Amino acid sequence: MAKTPDARSESPRSDSPNKQVNIYKGAGKSNRFLVAAFRAVTRLIARTYVRLSVEGLENVPGEGACVIITNHISGLDPFVIGIPMDRTIYCLAKVELYQNALLTWILNSLGFIPLDRDATDTSAMRIVLKVLKDGHPIGISPEGTRSPNGDMLPFTDGATKLALHAQVPILPVAVHGTRELMPPGTYGFKPGKAYIKVGKLFDLSDSYGKPMTPELLKENTAILEAKVSELYEDIRQRPLK
DSSP: OOOOOOOOGGSTTTTSSTTTTTTTTTTTTTHHHHHHHHHHHHHHHHHEEEEEEEEEEEGSSSSEEEEEEEOOOOOOOHHHHHOOOOOOOOOEEEEOOOOOOHHHHHHHHEEEEEEESSSSSSSHHHHHHHHHHHTTTEOOOOSOOHHHHSOOOOOHHHHHHHHHHOOOEEEEEEEHHHHHHHHHHHOOOOOEEEEEEEOOOBBOOTTTTOOOOOHHHHHHHHHHHHHHHHHHHHTTTSSSO
């Protein structure tokens, strides 16, 4: 795990879309008023256009930190998954989305944390660990990118490292139907049906304190992938009409 960076690592990134914007400013500190307004709007849209079926909502902890892991089939995934949950879920977002100061403020205020996927982003990691330490959930898609065809991609070990380092429980979640609500390569929204299935909370406590060897990470990452895969396969064949 990378060392915690000093304040200089949070200066505007030379490779960010807008070099004059410090994209990490305000990250990890959501604006509760903006979050509440955004949640109200998304729930209204969902009631109007999305027939959302949710299972296992009782498994979502009412308080305390956890790492929420999900499959990733659409840009809508974090928004749809957040609709039935009453907690603010902080999520990682690719730095390419941070195009200007206004977008940076909006994304960070909604609970998104900028992540440079092409480098070891110590600033993002420091913020994520602080969010977990403060008792908030972090949402991660361990596939690392959207599936091109709906099949789950192999999990990377980022979520595994995070859960082991922070020693927090993990909540597996699967989503189906969001790919059809916003097909790949489009930004339009189509009415339809979507499914969310939330699994039971679990942890990797058997591996706490052990060296993060490639073998240990591979073994535990396989556990995370199996948990989400089981949920996804259960809902994947369900009708979307």
